[in-house]
Amino acid sequence: MFFFRDAENRYFYVNQFDEKNMIIQDIIVYEFNGEESLRTITAKEGKWVADTWKLENGTIYNYHEGEKSAYEISFATLDIILKEDLQKFFKNQRTPQEMSSKELRQQIDILQQAGVDTKSFEVDLY
Structure with missing residues (x-):
């Protein structure tokens, strides 16, 4: 398991990574606005295609600034496009x-x- 941050200041937590097949499992993505989390995305699996993580079977939790409640949306697939190449992306993993x-x-x-x-x-x- 590891953490990394992309160029858009999103934080990724990945439990497993199959480098051969470019598949990640048990993913959590945090998107922030300053100190506060605006959105949390969870997914069971994701696959790298071109410049995009294609996440599958997940949920998006949207938070409103200043409120503790959130609303959630389930998804079958969700694309997260990265503005940097994959090798640079994984270079930031820790x-x-x-x-x-x-x-x-x-x-x-x-x-x-x-x-x-x-x-x-x-x-x-x-």
């Missing part, structure tokens, strides 16, 4: 072991807010 304590704590907080089990990350932190 495992929990490669992060500083502060960076890992921030990622744990984000994942906990999304309801993700963070025990394995907390073990890395301590």
